[in-house]
Every structure is written in C-alpha cells, then in structure tokens.
Amino acid sequence: MTQNYVPDLPFANMTRDGEGLGITYVNGSQQFCCDWNVTFNDTYEYEYFFEGLGVESIIIPAIFALIFFVGVIGNGTLVRIVLCNPPMRSVPNIFIASLAMGDLLLLFVFVPFNAITYMTTSWPLGEGMCKVINCVQVASTGVSVFTLTALSADRYHAIVNPINKKATDMMQRTYTVAILIWLFAIALGIPTLVLATVVPFYFPNNSTVYYCQAIPMYMTLVTKGHTAAMAIVLYLVPLSIISVYYVLIAIKLIQSSKHLIGENRRNDTKQLKARKRLAKVVLVFVLIFGICWLPHHLFNIMLVFSPDTTYMQTYGMMFFKFLGTVMAYANSCVNPLALYFLSNTFKTYYKKYILCCFKSKHRKKMMARKYREHTNMRYSSSRDMVSRTTQRTIIYSV
Structure with a gap:
C-alpha cells in the first residue's frame, strides 16, 4: 500500500486531481496551487494520516x-x-x-x-x-x-x-x-x-491536524x-x-x-x-x-x-x-x-552522591545482620556455658 506524502502547509484545501493531489494554499492574500505526484487508491483516501498511532x-x-x-x-x-x-x-x-x-x-x-x-x-x-x-x-x-x-x-x-x-x-x-x-x-x-x-492542516473529511513547526x-x-x-x-x-x-x-x-x-x-x-x-x-x-x-x-x-x-x-x-x-x-x-x-575524581563524587542511598541501605542491612549474628553468638555461647556447667555438675555429683 502506497503511503501518501503531503507537505505540512497551512490552510491547504485538498482536492482529488486525477493521479495526483491538487492542493490550493492560502498565504495571506496570495494563493498557490500545485500538483503533487502522489498515487491514490480509491479505497484508501487519507488513511495514512488517520490510521491511528503506531x-x-x-x-x-x-x-x-x-x-x-x-x-x-x-x-x-x-x-x-x-x-x-x-x-x-x-x-x-x-x-x-x-x-x-x-x-x-x-x-x-x-x-x-x-x-x-x-x-x-x-x-x-x-x-x-x-x-x-x-x-x-x-x-x-x-x-x-x-x-x-x-x-x-x-x-x-x-x-x-x-x-x-x-x-x-x-x-x-x-x-x-x-x-x-x-x-x-x-x-x-x-x-x-x-x-x-502551530500550522493547521485541513482535510476534506472536516478533520484538522495541527503541527508545531x-x-x-x-x-x-x-x-x-x-x-x-x-x-x-x-x-x-x-x-x-x-x-x-x-x-x-x-x-x-x-x-x-x-x-x-x-x-x-x-x-x-x-x-x-x-x-x-x-x-x-x-x-x-x-x-x-x-x-x-x-x-x-x-x-x-x-x-x-x-x-x-x-x-x-x-x-x-x-x-x-x-x-x-x-x-x-x-x-x-x-x-x-x-x-x-x-575521571577517577568524578567517579568518587558520583559514588558519594548517587550510590550513597544504596550504600546506606546496604550498611543498615549489614549492621542488622552483624547484630543478629552477635546476638546469636552470645546466646549460643551462653547456652554452651550452661550446658558445660550442667555436665560438670552431673559428673562431680556422681
């Protein structure tokens, strides 16, 4: 399917003109007319412009x-x-x-x-x-x-x-x-x-498209x-x-x-x-x-x-x-x-400003993990000490 190319010109009244596209422009008091060699298909008029977003x-x-x-x-x-x-x-x-x-x-x-x-x-x-x-x-x-x-x-x-x-x-x-x-x-x-x-582009089906140029x-x-x-x-x-x-x-x-x-x-x-x-x-x-x-x-x-x-x-x-x-x-x-x-200097500053948030979160996680490990170690050491004391007591009581 051939795509129609139409220039972005203001106040363009478009008419079918045989094999081409006849366009009449109005620019102030002057009118221009030219024929653009664009092949048309009778079943596909201006479909390119209104086929929706791709x-x-x-x-x-x-x-x-x-x-x-x-x-x-x-x-x-x-x-x-x-x-x-x-x-x-x-x-x-x-x-x-x-x-x-x-x-x-x-x-x-x-x-x-x-x-x-x-x-x-x-x-x-x-x-x-x-x-x-x-x-x-x-x-x-x-x-x-x-x-x-x-x-x-x-x-x-x-x-x-x-x-x-x-x-x-x-x-x-x-x-x-x-x-x-x-x-x-x-x-x-x-x-x-x-x-x-902003240039308006008028189509024969009463549709208007605006272009920022x-x-x-x-x-x-x-x-x-x-x-x-x-x-x-x-x-x-x-x-x-x-x-x-x-x-x-x-x-x-x-x-x-x-x-x-x-x-x-x-x-x-x-x-x-x-x-x-x-x-x-x-x-x-x-x-x-x-x-x-x-x-x-x-x-x-x-x-x-x-x-x-x-x-x-x-x-x-x-x-x-x-x-x-x-x-x-x-x-x-x-x-x-x-x-x-x-630049190593800029790299250091980038790490300081951009990666500081990630480092802060990572540091908090590391501190929390160390705290848990330390707590578990103290608890484990305390439990081992109780166990050894109990064993000694049993041994000495025998």
Whole structure:
C-alpha cells in the first residue's frame, strides 16, 4: 500500500486531481496551487494520516523517558558536585557544569513535550509552548557546542601555553565566558521563538491536524536559510574550530614527549599527563556531540533542500528521523556517564552522591545482620556455658 506524502502547509484545501493531489494554499492574500505526484487508491483516501498511532507512540516516549531519567540524575549530580565542592571549581569543571546545565534545560523543557508529538496525532499544547520548546532546543544546543569549543580552547592554552596566572582572574574570566555563551545561545534562539508557530492542516473529511513547526514550511526561503544557518553555526563551524585546537594540541603533545626526558622533568611530565588526560575527556565529549547530532542535521537538510521529498515518506527515512531525534537527546545524558568512566575524581563524587542511598541501605542491612549474628553468638555461647556447667555438675555429683 502506497503511503501518501503531503507537505505540512497551512490552510491547504485538498482536492482529488486525477493521479495526483491538487492542493490550493492560502498565504495571506496570495494563493498557490500545485500538483503533487502522489498515487491514490480509491479505497484508501487519507488513511495514512488517520490510521491511528503506531508502535512508535509507545517505543519513542519510553526511550525519551529513559533518557530523561538518566540525564536528569547524571547532569543534576554533576552540577551539584561542582557547585557544592570548592576543590572541584576549576576552570574546566565550571565549563563542564555549564554544559550539564544546558543539557538539563533541554531535558526538562524539550524532551517531555516532544514526546507528546509521538503520542498524539495533533499538537495539543498551543502556539506559546510551540515557540518556547523550539527556542529552548536551539539555545540548549548552542550552550553545548559553544561550551565544548570553550573547553577545547582552555585545554589548548593549558597544554600549549601553560602560563601561570592568578586563579582569581582565571575564574572570573571563566564565569564571564560561560555567561556570554548562554546569552549568545539564547540570542540564537530568538528567531525561532518569533517564527515558530502551530500550522493547521485541513482535510476534506472536516478533520484538522495541527503541527508545531519551528519555521512554517510555506516560508521556503526562510526555512532553507534557517536550516542551513543552524547546521553551520551549531555544528560545522564549532566542530571545525575544535578540530583545529586538537590538531595543535596533538602536535604539542608529540613535541613534548620528545623533550620531557630525564629525572629533572618528572614534575613537568606529571602535569602534562594530567592535562593530557583532561584533554582526552573533552575530546570524548566532542566526539559524542558530533556523532549524536549528525543524523539530526542531515535529516533536516535533506527534508528542506531535496527537490523531490516523496522519498521522505518511506519507513527507512522515518526510522532515520527517529534515530536522529533519539541520538540528539541521548547526547544530553551520556556526558556524565563518560565522566564517570574517564575521571577517577568524578567517579568518587558520583559514588558519594548517587550510590550513597544504596550504600546506606546496604550498611543498615549489614549492621542488622552483624547484630543478629552477635546476638546469636552470645546466646549460643551462653547456652554452651550452661550446658558445660550442667555436665560438670552431673559428673562431680556422681
């Protein structure tokens, strides 16, 4: 059975037109008409849109719920570790905490509401929430990628130019950079906040479906420009800058490994190893971000720039869309997991804050078991002593 593909355009009055689908659009005072080459079956009119929710309405929200649960616990604990422990408030850790706060913003605002779109056939939350959640996605993504860029720059300067500076000045500069990153990311989300809208789609059987769109599809040039700008500003340019930083870091490390030989350079070698280890952590964060967000940007580019979008109706492309969405949101929960396995210091704090409840319960059980064993041992010893005394009495009385 052929699935019908109909673009999400507002105020579309659809009529049967031979082998294709004739659609008349109304955009302000202008009217457009075009013929979409979509094969129809007389016994199956618009069945694709009203056949009900599929299995994805259960699987995708369940995956989102898992991402939300893991991400909130991991990133919330990460922020608590940095803010509540003065020894952990170093320059890279401040950026890592800012990165975690951006992930928390995405998890709290965008992920739950986006899950609703897979559980309903029409957007139920109104235009205001449509604007907010699309703006939050852009801002959160901006915070993540720009913070990773700042982290890479910090690692570059720490390894290539390890100049001693006052800790106070460095911390003030770090907080300033983190705040500027948030302001710039929010500013990037303002166009989406203005343009995002709920688009009604009218069907001939008097049914109406509402779609939440970051940029209305009928604004063709704006949609293409916005999609290209997001892919360039939030993905290609930052990752390119990060790549340059890490190439320079690799060159410096190779040169340092040749010169740092001898007993008198032992301390410098230890410092370099520590900086190298932290650089690896940041590199893992960058690779995770690049891999997780690549399908999302690819799908958006194919959807907007492909001259023929009928192939987007296939199950393969729908799966690719779901995969891109899940991977993009999974990026918000994997950084704490990476820190747990890559940093012994963070692992200790994670065990302290997350596993303390389990350890407390385990400790209580152990104490209760030891108390029972001690009580039984005392009771057993007392009983054995009575038994031996009775035996002596019997023996001596004979």
